[in-house]
Amino acid sequence: LDTSPVAINFGFFKVRLPLIVVLVVMVIIGMIIAWFFGRDTKEKTDHKVTFFNKKEKKIE
Template identity: 75%
Template structure:
């Protein structure tokens, strides 16, 4: 499979996952308590889920950047 088709497939899969995540987040708006050990925070679940999705995207992006840098070194 050539690079362009692979990127298109990755984009489509990423968009589908993002759509499922958005639907899941919108359906879960009840407040939840998060215990950090020293303190508790009560936030709507939608906020927690959005933050976790953003953290996941950033971790994936950083991992991909690291992978690309290591690939160029070889």
């Protein structure tokens, strides 16, 4: 594990954290962003599937 501290400059303040902490936090943020955008498209897809299923039931 790489525990050497790295400096992250946010413009108005600077943080020094171990590299492993920075990497884990970035992976978690990436997963949250991917889940958020994936959830939105899944709801749209589920809505379309529900719509088509209702339409098919009316024909039968």
